[in-house]
Amino acid sequence: MKRDFVLFIAFSLLVVAVPLLFSGGYLMNVLVFVGINTMLAIALNLLLGYAGQISLGHAGFFGLGAYLSGILTTTCSVNPWVAMPAAAAVVGCLAGLIGFPILKLKGHYLAMATLGLGIIMYIVFNETVDLTGGPSGLSAIPNLKLAGVSFDSDIKNYYLIWSFTLAVMLFSLNLANSRVGRALRAVHDSEVAAQVLGVNARLLKVQIFALSAVISSLAGSLYAHTMTFVAPASFGFNFSIELLTMVVIGGLGSIYGSFLGAALLTLLPEFLRGANEYDIIIYGGLLMVMVMYMPGGLVRGVPALYRKVVRQKSVADHA
Amino acid sequence: MLEVSGITQIFGGVTALDSVSFSMSKGDITGVIGPNGAGKTTLFNIITGIYRQSAGTVLLEGKDVTGLPPEKLARLAMVRTFQNIELFGGMTVLENVMVGMHTRSSAGLLACALKMPWSISEERRISVGALKWLEFAGIADLADHTAGSLPFGKGRLLEIARALAVEPRIILMDEPAAGLNSQETFALAQLIKRIRDLGITVVLVEHDMELVMDICDRIVVLNLGRKLAEGTPREIQESPEVIAAYLGDDD
Amino acid sequence: MQFDQILQYTLSGLSTGAIYALIGIGFSIIYNATGIINFAQGEFVMLGGLLTLSCLELLKLPLWAAVPCAVAVSTLVGILFERLAIRPLRQPTPINLVIITIGGSILIRGLAMLVWGKDTHAVPPFSGDTPIAIGGATILPQHLWIFAITLIIIFINKVYFYRTISGKAMRACSYNRRAAGLVGIDVKRMVLFSFIISSAMGAVAGIIVAPLTMTAYDVGVMLGLKGFCAAIIGGMSSGASTVIGGLILGVLESLGAGLISSGYKDAIAFIILLLILFIRPQGLFGKADSERV
Numbered sequence: 001m002k003r004d005f006v007l008f009i010a011f012s013l014l015v016v017a018v019p020l021l022f023s024g025g026y027l028m029n030v031l032v033f034v035g036i037n038t039m040l041a042i043a044l045n046l047l048l049g050y051a052g053q054i055s056l057g058h059a060g061f062f063g064l065g066a067y068l069s070g071i072l073t074t075t076c077s078v079n080p081w082v083a084m085p086a087a088a089a090v091v092g093c094l095a096g097l098i099g100f101p102i103l104k105l106k107g108h109y110l111a112m113a114t115l116g117l118g119i120i121m122y123i124v125f126n127e128t129v130d131l132t133g134g135p136s137g138l139s140a141i142p143n144l145k146l147a148g149v150s151f152d153s154d155i156k157n158y159y160l161i162w163s164f165t166l167a168v169m170l171f172s173l174n175l176a177n178s179r180v181g182r183a184l185r186a187v188h189d190s191e192v193a194a195q196v197l198g199v200n201a202r203l204l205k206v207q208i209f210a211l212s213a214v215i216s217s218l219a220g221s222l223y224a225h226t227m228t229f230v231a232p233a234s235f236g237f238n239f240s241i242e243l244l245t246m247v248v249i250g251g252l253g254s255i256y257g258s259f260l261g262a263a264l265l266t267l268l269p270e271f272l273r274g275a276n277e278y279d280i281i282i283y284g285g286l287l288m289v290m291v292m293y294m295p296g297g298l299v300r301g302v303p304a305l306y307r308k309v310v311r312q313k314s315v316a317d318h319a
Numbered sequence: 320m321l322e323v324s325g326i327t328q329i330f331g332g333v334t335a336l337d338s339v340s341f342s343m344s345k346g347d348i349t350g351v352i353g354p355n356g357a358g359k360t361t362l363f364n365i366i367t368g369i370y371r372q373s374a375g376t377v378l379l380e381g382k383d384v385t386g387l388p389p390e391k392l393a394r395l396a397m398v399r400t401f402q403n404i405e406l407f408g409g410m411t412v413l414e415n416v417m418v419g420m421h422t423r424s425s426a427g428l429l430a431c432a433l434k435m436p437w438s439i440s441e442e443r444r445i446s447v448g449a450l451k452w453l454e455f456a457g458i459a460d461l462a463d464h465t466a467g468s469l470p471f472g473k474g475r476l477l478e479i480a481r482a483l484a485v486e487p488r489i490i491l492m493d494e495p496a497a498g499l500n501s502q503e504t505f506a507l508a509q510l511i512k513r514i515r516d517l518g519i520t521v522v523l524v525e526h527d528m529e530l531v532m533d534i535c536d537r538i539v540v541l542n543l544g545r546k547l548a549e550g551t552p553r554e555i556q557e558s559p560e561v562i563a564a565y566l567g568d569d570d
Numbered sequence: 571m572q573f574d575q576i577l578q579y580t581l582s583g584l585s586t587g588a589i590y591a592l593i594g595i596g597f598s599i600i601y602n603a604t605g606i607i608n609f610a611q612g613e614f615v616m617l618g619g620l621l622t623l624s625c626l627e628l629l630k631l632p633l634w635a636a637v638p639c640a641v642a643v644s645t646l647v648g649i650l651f652e653r654l655a656i657r658p659l660r661q662p663t664p665i666n667l668v669i670i671t672i673g674g675s676i677l678i679r680g681l682a683m684l685v686w687g688k689d690t691h692a693v694p695p696f697s698g699d700t701p702i703a704i705g706g707a708t709i710l711p712q713h714l715w716i717f718a719i720t721l722i723i724i725f726i727n728k729v730y731f732y733r734t735i736s737g738k739a740m741r742a743c744s745y746n747r748r749a750a751g752l753v754g755i756d757v758k759r760m761v762l763f764s765f766i767i768s769s770a771m772g773a774v775a776g777i778i779v780a781p782l783t784m785t786a787y788d789v790g791v792m793l794g795l796k797g798f799c800a801a802i803i804g805g806m807s808s809g810a811s812t813v814i815g816g817l818i819l820g821v822l823e824s825l826g827a828g829l830i831s832s833g834y835k836d837a838i839a840f841i842i843l844l845l846i847l848f849i850r851p852q853g854l855f856g857k858a859d860s861e862r863v
Contacts, residue, residue, distance in 0.1 A: 117844065
């Protein structure tokens with residue numbers, strides 16, 4: 001327990017220190033995306049890595065949060081600080097309602113159903129032009145303001161987003177090592193045994209699905225208010241796959257793994273600037289390679305690899 | 320304590336159970352035996368809410384619990400273990416038992432995530448309680464091992480410790496001696512007797528005749544989906560129908 | 571809402587439905603033999619169309635040679651996929667299988683994008699494009715090709731699965747893989763066969779529909795999903811039920827797009843998918859599973 005606490009504090013200090021050590025609006029902007037993607041990856045990981053339920057439609061909840069918050073603040077002139085929780089509440093209720101029938105499905109069927117759900121949401125974003133602006137998107141979304149400070153620059157956005165990201169991380173870490181977290185992992189390992197011990201597996205799965213959607217919605221709202229512009233293209237099937245890749249690469253069931261996966265997949269395209277078209281191939285290849293050779297993700301695979309190498313080296317030294 | 324009446328189960332064209340009725344008294348160790356295919360596990364699955372029966376009722380302490388799902392039965396203090404142990408392989412031994420205490424704790428999703436002080440003290444209580452059950456089962460030294468890495472015999476004990484953490488009034492064990500050597504079976508017999516001494520009613524499905532005759536107060540014999548006989552171990556050993564069912568007619 | 575209009579929508583819906591049926595059968599064959607839902611199924615459809623185009627334009631092959639060529643190459647990709655991605659999987663849990671087949675589909679799509687670019691390409695129809703009048707509606711010759719070839723393929727499927735030894739072996743695998751293994755059926759080979767048949771069927775579907783809808787590197791996604799939908803409606807059968815499922819889907823989609831709104835056309839398939847999965851996951855024609863533990 002102590003060690004987890006120290007690790008989190010160290011990580012938070014690192015987050016705070018980065019803008020002081022590195023400068024550049026562009027880097028800050030990219031790191032804002034890393035923060036948002038980390039929240040999304042954690043949301044998906046709670047569902048997939050802990051509870052063991054596949055969702056290929058999470059980009060849809062992300063988009064819902066973004067659009068609901070955007071529409072409330074532009075068309076209805078609601079204060080963003082009210083719009084964000086309102087959007088999260090709506091998304092949470094929706095997810096809760098859909099969760100009951102959809103989580104009766106397992107494995108491939110659940111994957112397809114969530115895929116379908118995500119695509120339906122994407123189509124709605126595109127078609128309800130009066131509300132959402134259609135394919136051209138929704139613009140002039142207001143920035144968040146707090147105590148007279150308007151979050152309109154890269155460095156301010158960085159601290160804004162990462163405060164939320166760290167809060168989500170802490171929330172999830174607490175949850176993972178708690179009674180509910182254990183119940184989730186139990187349902188994942190053996191649903192029938194968990195039920196026999198009194199865990200209401202069905203209800204728990206729906207709760208996590210709703211929580212996962214709420215976190216995604218929050219990330220979406222924050223995205224809308226920092227970018228001030230959203231378009232359906234960011235919330236389609238491709239992004240759902242990207243999120244899945246982040247979670248798998250980082251490590252299912254590891255919160256820090258989600259950060260790792262999100263960071264890697266957000267920063268990688270920046271280093272492959274010219275290879276913009278190739279990123280889709282790389283995701284596909286990465287997914288396959290990770291599942292085949294490092295199913296635990298980087299967060300477990302890399303230390304294991306290191307230990308293997310060290311052990312082989314010490315055997316060689318003693319030979 | 321537990322009464323089944325008229326339990327009938329039909330799968331497609333096969334009648335797995337045909338109007339089976341018997342009762343188990345509080346504080347007894349009851350054994351359910353029978354040749355393979357007699358319907359013992361099917362009966363178990365019906366009692367413990369995993370299957371829907373075609374007909375019949377199950378009464379727990381006088382209350383009709385027929386068709387209730389397993390999680391509700393756990394809150395009514397009935398628990399079971401599985402023939403192919405269903406451990407939570409990704410968690411530690413201690414964590415497995417801590418899940419057993421799920422019904423004896425109540426911190427919800429928000430309380431856990433926000434680390435409310437009362438959820439922290441409850442967590443400590445769960446941890447201490449789980450360790451006690453590991454000691455009862457004799458495997459406290461394995462508390463930090465990954466459950467998936469345990470040898471089979473220890474895994475059995477873990478599953479029992481985990482079930483006991485529910486603080487049940489009745490525990491149903493599906494072939495607990497399966498896969499154990501004679502030493503482990505002896506230790507199991509002692510453990511079951513200690514469980515009975517705690518006041519918990521025990522029902523076993525078993526094939527190991529020595530174990531059954533040794534510890535059971537009453538025995539129910541099933542054959543081909545029907546109840547064949549019911550009585551004390553001595554009565555069952557001397558019953559001609561039971562002998563015929565197991566060994567075939569002597570003519 | 572004239573009868574002619576409805577007839578028109580229905581006819582074009584039947585032809586897209588036939589395509590969905592072929593793709594759906596492909597899903598079912600692999601699922602029944604292996605328990606895997608092959609997310610990459612749609613990509614074979616895409617490959618069929620684009621490969622035919624290349625055979626016609628680059629290699630200047632005549633149609634009757636281009637088609638088998640395209641099918642052969644697609645099937646080869648299917649074999650490679652099974653060998654390299656599916657077979658070596660150490661932990662074939664549903665999550666891992668879903669991820670690997672998704673990864674595979676993305677990879678194939680990405681490679682297709684490299685080869686053929688992002689543009690849509692037109693593929694010439696098999697026998698011209700003079701419209702044929704039926705009642706008050708018109709269909710194109712390509713529609714007739716689609717109906718004819720679909721029927722032929724379904725017939726070949728029936729013969730293969732019910733009259734040949736290897737077909738019966740595959741059916742045995744789908745009912746009970748372990749038992750099939752115990753009686754000497756090479757289950758691994760059946761898995762390979764299922765991929766071969768499905769990728770070939772997918773490619774054929776892609777080839778016959780490409781002249782109508784144009785083809786591009788990303789047509790596989792939607793077609794695959796809708797084919798899956800057809801399979802679900804049909805209860806994952808590799809026969810008539812899925813065909814009917816595909817036809818129902820195609821017609822409903824076409825009528826919905828024409829009569830209600832064309833923007834939501836794609837949503838129709840997914841709404842149907844969700845409804846079926848929620849209400850009757852065994853499909854319209856399947857029997858509910860009674861679980862044996």
